[in-house]
Amino acid sequence: MLDVMDNPTHFALSRTLLQEVRMLASQFQQTFGRVPSFMEVCGSHTMALARTGIKKALEGYVRLISGPGCPVCVTDQVTIDAMISLTDGVDRIICTFGDMMRVPGSYGTLMQAKTEGKDVRVVYSPVDAVRIAEQYPDQEVIFLGIGFETTIPILAAAVKEAEEKQVHNFSMWMSTKLVEPILRQLLHDREVLLDGFLLPGHVSMVMGRKHFEFLATEYDMPAVISGFEALHMLSAIRHLLMLALKQHAIVLNDYKSVVTEQGNKQAKYWMNHYFTLCDEAWRGIGVISQSGMDFKKEYDQFNAKMKFSVSTREPRRTKCRCGEVIRGLIDPPQCALFGKACTPLNPIGPCMVSSEGSCAAYYQYMREE
Amino acid sequence: MERITLAHGDGGELAHKLITDVFVSMFRNDHYAQFDSATLTLGAHELAVTTDSFVVKPLFFPGGNIGKLAVAGTINDLAVVGAVPKVLTCGFIIEEGFPIQDLKTIVQSMAEEAKEANVTIVAGDTKVVERGSADGLYINTTGIGVVSRPLDRKICEGDSVIVSGSVGDHGVAILVARGELGLVSTVESDCTTLYPLISKALKASEHIRLMRDPTRGGLATTLVEICEDFGVTIELEEDRIPIKKEVEGACELLGFDPLYLANEGKVVMIVPKEDEQAILDVLRSQPEGKDAAVIGTVRATNKGQLLLRTPLGTTRRLYRLTGLMLPRIC
Numbered sequence: 001m002l003d004v005m006d007n008p009t010h011f012a013l014s015r016t017l018l019q020e021v022r023m024l025a026s027q028f029q030q031t032f033g034r035v036p037s038f039m040e041v042c043g044s045h046t047m048a049l050a051r052t053g054i055k056k057a058l059e060g061y062v063r064l065i066s067g068p069g070c071p072v073c074v075t076d077q078v079t080i081d082a083m084i085s086l087t088d089g090v091d092r093i094i095c096t097f098g099d100m101m102r103v104p105g106s107y108g109t110l111m112q113a114k115t116e117g118k119d120v121r122v123v124y125s126p127v128d129a130v131r132i133a134e135q136y137p138d139q140e141v142i143f144l145g146i147g148f149e150t151t152i153p154i155l156a157a158a159v160k161e162a163e164e165k166q167v168h169n170f171s172m173w174m175s176t177k178l179v180e181p182i183l184r185q186l187l188h189d190r191e192v193l194l195d196g197f198l199l200p201g202h203v204s205m206v207m208g209r210k211h212f213e214f215l216a217t218e219y220d221m222p223a224v225i226s227g228f229e230a231l232h233m234l235s236a237i238r239h240l241l242m243l244a245l246k247q248h249a250i251v252l253n254d255y256k257s258v259v260t261e262q263g264n265k266q267a268k269y270w271m272n273h274y275f276t277l278c279d280e281a282w283r284g285i286g287v288i289s290q291s292g293m294d295f296k297k298e299y300d301q302f303n304a305k306m307k308f309s310v311s312t313r314e315p316r317r318t319k320c321r322c323g324e325v326i327r328g329l330i331d332p333p334q335c336a337l338f339g340k341a342c343t344p345l346n347p348i349g350p351c352m353v354s355s356e357g358s359c360a361a362y363y364q365y366m367r368e369e
Numbered sequence: 370m371e372r373i374t375l376a377h378g379d380g381g382e383l384a385h386k387l388i389t390d391v392f393v394s395m396f397r398n399d400h401y402a403q404f405d406s407a408t409l410t411l412g413a414h415e416l417a418v419t420t421d422s423f424v425v426k427p428l429f430f431p432g433g434n435i436g437k438l439a440v441a442g443t444i445n446d447l448a449v450v451g452a453v454p455k456v457l458t459c460g461f462i463i464e465e466g467f468p469i470q471d472l473k474t475i476v477q478s479m480a481e482e483a484k485e486a487n488v489t490i491v492a493g494d495t496k497v498v499e500r501g502s503a504d505g506l507y508i509n510t511t512g513i514g515v516v517s518r519p520l521d522r523k524i525c526e527g528d529s530v531i532v533s534g535s536v537g538d539h540g541v542a543i544l545v546a547r548g549e550l551g552l553v554s555t556v557e558s559d560c561t562t563l564y565p566l567i568s569k570a571l572k573a574s575e576h577i578r579l580m581r582d583p584t585r586g587g588l589a590t591t592l593v594e595i596c597e598d599f600g601v602t603i604e605l606e607e608d609r610i611p612i613k614k615e616v617e618g619a620c621e622l623l624g625f626d627p628l629y630l631a632n633e634g635k636v637v638m639i640v641p642k643e644d645e646q647a648i649l650d651v652l653r654s655q656p657e658g659k660d661a662a663v664i665g666t667v668r669a670t671n672k673g674q675l676l677l678r679t680p681l682g683t684t685r686r687l688y689r690l691t692g693l694m695l696p697r698i699c
Contacts, residue, residue: 011608011680018681051626053679115372124623228621230681345382355624365685 010231017234018057024241025061028195031245037063037193038240039186039328041179042200043070043356044228050365052230054237062237065192065328068182068282069200070356071147072099073326073349076281077315079175080350081105083144085310086173087113087120093136095129096144098122102353106316126158126172133162133170142304145174150202152176152293153267156274159302173304174294177280179203180211181291187219192328195244197223198236201255208263209253216249227255274299283350284323320349325358332362339363381586381629381690405446405581408516415519417452419443420511428475428505430546432539432557435508436475438633440482440490441562442584443512448486448564449580449636451571452514457483458492460509465500475506486564488512518571524578524601529645530665531638533566533658534559535611536588540630541619556615559634559657566658567636573651574644582636589628589687591637593675602672605665605687608680628677629690639667 028036040046046066049055055064068074084105087094094110101111101122114120119139123129126143133141145155155172162170179200186192199212204225215221222243226236236254243250253259271293280292295303320342321335332338332351342348344360351357376383406419423439433441440457447454459479463472483490542558563582571577579599583591588610596603612627620627634657640648645663652658668676675687 014680015682047624050685053681053683053685056683056685057679057681111374111376115374364688367686367688 014230014234017231017238018054021058021234021238021241022061024238024245025058028241028245035061035063036195036241036244037065038196038198038237039065039067039192039194040198041067041069041183042198042203043073043354043358044202045198045200045226045233046070046358047356047361047365048228048230049233050361052233054230054233056366058237062241064198065194066325066358066361067197067328068186068285068326069148069179070326070351070354070358071151071177072103072354073322073351073357074177074182074282074285075146075175075350076283077106078312079281081107081312081315082310083173083175084108084110084113085312086142086144086304086308087118088310089140089308091139093119093121093132093139093141094144095121095123095126095132095141097124097146099354099356100144100146102347103350104347104353106313126155127161130158130162130165130167130170133167134165137169139169140307141170142308143170143172145172145176147176148179148200148203149206149271150200152271152275153206153264156267156270159274159299160270162302163299168301171302171304171307172295173308174275174292175280176275176293177282178277178291178293179207180214181288182282182285183215185285185288185291186327187215187221189327194221196221196240198233198240199223199225199251201225201227201232201258204253204255204259204263206264206267209251209259209261211263212251216251220249222249222251224252224254225259227258274302282326284326318348322349322351322359325349325351332359335359339367379585379690381590382688384585385689406450406452406512406514408450408452408519415516417447417450417514417516418511419446420509421446422507422509424504424507425543426504427543427546428471430558431542433560433633434475434478435506436477436479437482438558438560439508439510440479440488441560442633443510444482444486444488445563445582445634445636447512447514448567449582450514450516451518451520451577451580452516453568454486454488454512454514454564456489456491456513458494458511459490460494461496462503462507462509463495463497464503464505465497467505472506475508482562486562488564518575520577520579522579522599524595524599524639524667524670525641526667526670527642528578528639528667529642529663530592530603530605530667531640531645531648531652531661532583532588532611532664533563533636533638533652534634534660535613535616536583536632536635537612537616537620537625537627537630539584539633540587540625540627541616543631544623544625545619554615554619556613556619559632561634561657563634563636563657566652566655569651569655570638570648573647574640576641576644577648578639578641580636580638583632585631586690587627587629587631588635588637589626589675590690593687593689595639596673596675600673601670602668602674602676603665604668604676604678604684606678609662610664611660611662628687642666 275293347353351359406417652661
């Protein structure tokens with residue numbers, strides 16, 4: 001979009017890059033007899049690729065597969081139901097990122113709970129939830145801690161603040177996920193043929209380039225860390241194609257203005273200070289050992305799972321295929337519910353409602369009718 | 370039980386459904402308000418009538434306050450149907466405990482804004498409700514104007530789409546002013562009375578087909594409504610839509626799309642290609658129209674779709690706002 005203060009030279013550059021990408025992709029096709037497939041790991045990339053038109057511009061040239069990088073989408077139904085049923089208790093304020101509000105639980109959403117009079121608040125940072133806890137000392141404030149390595153340090157910052165200020169009525173119900181274990185799982189399962197990964201710029205900012213080296217050394221997989229603007233993404237795809245053509249497995253940092261070799265040491269320190277590795281259940285995949293983080297024992301006082309119990313029923317079964325979308329097995333329109341029974345207004349699965357979900361990206365930016 | 374959710378009030382898909390299912394179906398009459406204002410003939414005069422309630426939070430924001438917004442918003446709704454705004458009424462719902470000094474400041478800006486468009490505030494109503502029953506202050510304004518130049522609304526293939534300046538400013542200014550984002554920004558609301566600008570544009574061209582002010586739901590939702598109402602297809606050029614750098618930055622950070630953020634001082638016009646330059650010149654000669662731009666073209670006249678051509682040359686279809694989490698913005 002045109003910035004009123006700027007000139008549009010980078011649009012011209014984007015178009016040039018697009019031509020180069022198409023040319024390299026054709027070379028790949030001639031060499032290997034098929035279209036190259038890359039997985040974008042991050043939900044923000046999924047959205048940005050659709051919004052900027054890159055995904056469409058590359059149809060027939062490069063297959064871009066959305067990976068398991070939308071935090072709300074990969075959270076399994078039992079966890080989502082448990083989080084929503086936290087609203088059943090009295091004298092509680094449930095704080096959450098906006099994305100969770102309309103995520104369908106088996107028996108309702110947080111939005112419905114709010115409409116029915118429960119105190120559910122959208123905050124933009126978990127630290128705000130600590131402030132709310134200070135304002136309402138007679139209420140229990142519970143933050144729903146969902147996210148990847150980008151979010152975990154922010155969750156740690158909130159716990160640190162609550163600890164320092166001795167806010168005893170603040171706790172968090174954690175269901176965080178880590179990128180490395182899920183990538184290993186996907187590469188182990190080999191359900192989709194991949195020629196490389198477009199790695200998430202934000203997670204890499206925390207974890208550093210080196211963290212992803214295992215993709216090249218252990219799995220022989222090229223990967224490029226990318227930013228989120230059209231130019232960044234086209235440049236990263238171009239690099240991926242060059243690596244794939246040469247069958248050269250390395251992990252490139254194409255987002256050097258933000259991502260370093262080692263990542264953010266402070267952020268990593270604080271996440272490891274409060275949290276420890278735990279097994280996590282992933283939607284459509286199941287429990288992956290050591291694939292998330294939860295409170296260390298000594299911080300039980302902030303662990304909502306220790307403070308509160310929830311009653312969960314068997315999750316309602318639907319024909320939603322979010323689990324397959326997350327694993328890159330199908331594109332959203334291949335789900336029978338997509339755009340018909342399942343829309344952003346009436347979502348059946350989380351991928352349709354999250355602002356990083358593949359189904360939402362398709363619905364908003366790639367639907368033709 | 371079906372209940373009203375906040376999404377019913379965001380100007381998008383659910384709001385549209387509520388209006389159609391509840392209000393239009395029960396208030397149905399021969400000339401219900403299809404556009405920003407209803408136009409009706411009383412005796413020898415053709416009048417435009419509109420009403421709007423303002424619940425913006427916070428009441429004071431960079432670039433304006435609820436009072437300025439309440440007057441400008443209603444005047445703008447009259448101006449975009451080609452009416453000369455004449456009189457306004459206003460109703461105040463005030464929460465017990467509200468500072469009288471704040472009320473004075475707000476009413477003062479209402480008076481100033483009305484004067485700007487030569488509009489008289491002729492009647493009003495005040496209600497005070499118990500503490501907790503309202504969030505400080507709500508204002509309703511109703512406006513009446515005389516239609517001097519009814520727009521013909523005959524949109525043709527090849528017509529140009531003009532927007533009078535950068536989009537999304539009000540939405541971002543309000544989001545930042547609420548202080549919940551931990552963001553600091555210099556973006557001010559574009560809240561302003563558009564009548565002076567619009568009257569100059571109407572002098573520059575006798576053939577402006579249609580005007581709308583893209584408030585809630587933003588530029589995209591407003592244009593989707595036009596496409597659907599008139600069965601025309603509009604193709605926007607993404608790289609020609611003026612958006613301030615700060616607005617784009619805030620949107621990137623928060624996952625909002627500036628095309629769906631509210632504007633309170635912008636007008637979008639559909640004009641014949643041959644009048645495009647004359648209108649642009651007039652708009653750009655005024656401070657509130659200095660960033661005016663042609664952002665798209667009417668493509669075909671039967672499909673009713675809004676399309677966006679990206680800088681990469683692909684097109685995608687734009688829809689109404691669906692279920693975004695936005696706070697109260699107007």
